[in-house]
Amino acid sequence: MALPKKIKKNINITPGPVQGHYPYGYNGIVTPNRREELSDLISEHGTMLPKSVLHADLDRGMLDFVKDDLRTSVSGKRVPVIDRILTLQRWGEFSKTWSFSDNDKNVSLPFVVVVRKPEVQPGTNPALQYTIPDRKQFHYAKVPTWDGNRKGYDVYKIPQPVPVDIIYDIKIVCNRMRELNQFNKVVLQKFVSRQAYTFVKGHYIPMILSSVGDESVIDTEERRYYQQNYQLQLQGFLIDEEEFEVTPAVSRVVTLLGGENRNSKVNDTVSTKTKFEFGSSPGSTNSSKTYVTNVDLSLIRSSNIQNYVILINGNQVDEPAMVSPDDVVTVWITKVTPTDPAWITFQETIVR
């Protein structure tokens, strides 16, 4: 009897590669590309250290999330979002809502507003809970240093971020059910996987939809309007750069020593000149001299000489040629014009 078509006959029980870069899975040694990418996002446009993530940054992240990810349009018109976390300062309200206010300076419907509950609770972000006690600093990065003399590196240490939960009420106030429906659709689609993320200074901060409530005013004798409240819990964390620690680690000193190649107690030098002359015959290409003191020979100037070689006792030497007493110095030359006379003058620095 044949097997039903839906039953797989061949199942690969070998787990597939974690990522293309690691065909045999993460090897625990080389940092995965994605992790490096995330690390780069965190330290982008700054130092090697992460930037502070504080309450205001998380609030900004929530506002950006509502403004961009929960963007809602009805009949081609976008539902405006009050782009501020409203606070006690009274005049601040109008300064951010004037663009969609009526003649009585009341906000025109529909609109969306983000209200933060002032209290911030200890966090429930599972990645961060109670794993390192007492604000202990831990290694974040080693950064090479060079101050012109010393090469080394600094160790950057940071404490564990502080997990926080912040509750936001995202309220839509409108007059029509279709506006409610549209906003509801956008929110539920966003949170269909329970979590959504906002992006704060290189960190992906998760948030969950806690509840959906209705606060509509549907009274017979008063102005009616819909108001619904979507409560989001942002599971963030605080990173305070005031707590970072930078300590110097190993450094290497480069010491350069220079010395002379002879034992000279007195730096005073006495020098003379000697001129080797060559006749106009083409065969006149060498000249010799026997020295009685220690001298160093170095070229001063020459005439009609293409190149030359210095020999001391028949051995070729480089300049400055160090000559000892009784050494025979021979200079071989190649003339530029073989039929003209030539000469070459050396400085003789007497070595004491």
Next chain:
Amino acid sequence: MAKKIPITRISKFFGSEDFSLEQDIGMEWLHGDMHFTMVLFRVDKKLSDVDDVYGESGVEEIRYHPPVEFNAQVEIADPQNKSYAGGLVNNMEPGNMTLNVYIKHLDELGVDISYGDYIGYPETETVMRYYVVANDGRVTSDMKHSIGGYKAFYRTILCSFVNENEFKGI
């Protein structure tokens, strides 16, 4: 220019001339006899240096239009004796201030009182109390604010006390 609609209600007994007369008599009494003078500090919402996230400003970061003196009928509620921490950290401060101000007076001064503006009230020669507008009374559709239902002529403005941490004058 907005279309104007003539007001003809109670025209058998009352008209625009009567309205003006009543208003001028009232203003003469309030401004001339009572002469309660206050200083209005209007917040310049464009120039004030506000926070990107909260739209807040520090005391030194709020910018104001030039202060304007104006007259109004003043009523100040009893001082409030409260505390910050459930009976501890006593805090006694002035009660709310209610102002009744002629709309014509504001028009003549060329100013408007808005929600969140600050008002200084010279309580004594040496003490100036400051209040923030909590209800600018912009909507005057009720009968109380009109003369016999003819037309609104004053605004009722409710203000609450502010301490120096929020506003300390100029």
